[in-house]
Amino acid sequence: MLKDKTVVIGVSGGIAVYKACDVVSRLKKLGINVHVIMTESATEFVTPLTFQSLSQNYVVSGMFDEIKTWDVEHISLAKKADVFLIAPATANMIGKIYNGIADDMLSTTIMATKAPVLIAPAMNTNMYENPIVQRNINSLKELGYKFIEPESGRLACGDVGKGKLATPETIVEEVVKLLQVEQDLKGKSIIVTAGPTVESIDPMRYITNRSTGKMGYAIAKEAINRGADVTLISGPTKIAPPQNLKKLVKVESANEMYSAVLDNLEDNQVVIKSAAVADYKPKNYSNKKIKKSDDDLSIELDRTNDIAFEVGKIKNNKILVGFAAETNDLIENAKNKVKKKNLDFIVANDLTAEGAGFGVDTNIVKIIDREGTITEYPKMKKEEVANVILDKVEALLNK
Template identity: 85%
Template sequence: MLKNKTVVIGVSGGIAVYKTLDVISRLRKLGVNVNVIMTKSATEFVTPLSFQSLSQNYVVCDMFEDPKTWDVEHVSLAKRADVFLIAPATANVIGKIANGIADDMLTTTVMATKAKVLIAPAMNTNMYENPILQRNINTLKELGYNFVEPESGRLACGDTGKGKLASPEIIVDEVVKLLSKEQDLKGKSIIVTAGPTVESIDPMRYITNRSTGKMGYSIAKEAIERGADVTLITGPTNLTPPQNLKKLVKIESAKDMYEAVLENLDGNDVVIKSAAVADYKPKNYSNKKIKKSDDDLIIELDRNKDIAQEIGKIKNNKILVGFAAETNDLIENASLKIKKKNLDFIVANDLTKEGAGFGVDTNIVKIIDKEGNITEYPKMKKEEVANIILDKIKELLSV
């Protein structure tokens, strides 16, 4: 399965460089073709010859060295990669990639690749915990870059803490996972709704909810990686949309989202309604800021259209997936929504549980299908929940 796969490994300068030799050896034993790019600093720790001997391919170190082929080197390697691994990744390299700096062969090739990128940081604990580095890491994660967390222990500098390069076994396992991800949704078109909606009161004030969009964005990202054509319809969030979307539609109000879903419904096979859409909107919008007075302010609310319910009436053969975020009577409330909205299944989560719901990177869900079958899942990353949802959709598509 891995014999026709290519991993390009970017090696940056750090004492953990020697561990990358073991990573290459393990990948070669699995039949993976490996190409190596080294930064100038990396060559101060281990010679290019060592990497060349293990990878059995020439090692690229310099943007301007004599080419071994007549291909444009960084473009050729970028296209060749099925996975692009950077190990070890220094704070410097992570900062460059996060900020679009391409001033050597490694960063230039990363900029040119459309392959999945896996970054394995290694550095001093204080550097790793620096808020600037953490901001850069979060930026890259939001853009769809994958990370192998560093380990804790005694570091080369003598300090103890988090910053050791992950073990070669763990790095190789993560590479293999990315190489093995099937394109099992190729040819399928999916609408994903995400984030909150905003219902304006006046030019300054609005009603919204606590949704950050993380669950919907995770679903969109994982669906793209599995080959689907994804239209993401999103309310206001601070997240960076995943790369390679078929279409991105930014909306504000529930009315905007309803119209956007209807407009894009034709030509899509699946609708995943993970957005937290406001149930109500102010009955009257004021064009001018409502001035504070000595009296209480009473705002009358009208009910918004239930988007999932409206889609359920006209979905025909499309698969419709709903979400239920509840604080009580989770199973009962979620089950009622399946029938009312003509859903194929619903993803239910209890907002009162730690690690579930809005603003966190994890979720704890129960999936209920139209036959009433309930499958419970432990706390896991939202990316894992996304793939469970997509697995269930894949089953329904093949029926």
């Protein structure tokens, strides 16, 4: 299974470069084709010849090295990669990736790849814990970049703390996991809605909800990892969109989200409605700020379009997945939504349960299908919940 796979390894400059030699050797023993790109700093620790001997492929280092093939080098390697590993990854390289800087062969190739990127940091403890480095790491995680946590121990500088490059065994294990992710949704087109909607009252005020978009963005990211072409329709969030989206449509109001879903419906086979869409909007919008007075203020509200209900009426053979975030009568409300909205299944969660509400990284869900079958799941990371949902979607697509 692995002999037809290609891993491109980016090696940036740090004392842990020697461990990358072991990683290359282990991957080669598994039959994986390995290509190595080194930064100029990395070549000061280990020579390119070492990696060339271990990988049995020539090593790329400088932007203007002697041409070995007539391919555009960084584009060629970017396309070859099934997984792009960066080990060791310095604070400098992580910062470059986050800020989109492409000023050497390694950073340029990373910018050009559509393969999953796995980053193994290695640096001094104080550097690793620096708020700027942590911000860069967390932001890249939100974009879909994957990380292998560094280990704690005595560092080359003599300090003791977190920052050691993970062991070669751990790195290879994570690479193999990524190579074995089944592309079972390849060629499938999926709409995912995410986040809250915002309904304006006047230029200063609006009605919204507590949704952060984490669940929807996790679904979009995992669907991409499994090969799907994903259109993400998102209300306002603070989350960076995942890499390699087919399309990103940013909206604010429920009406804008409704239009965006219908505009993209024909080109997609699946609609996963994870957004928390406002049920009501102000009947009248004031172009001027509503001034405070001594009287109470009443705002008349109108119903918004029920997007899932409208899609359910016209979906034909498309798969429609709904969500039910409730505080009471969870099962009854969710079952009613499945019937009323012509859903294939619904993902229900109790907002009052610890670890299942808005803004957290976990969820506790029950999935209810058209026949009323209820499947309960324990508390899981939202990425894991996303894959449970996508497993059910994949099964329906292959019926």
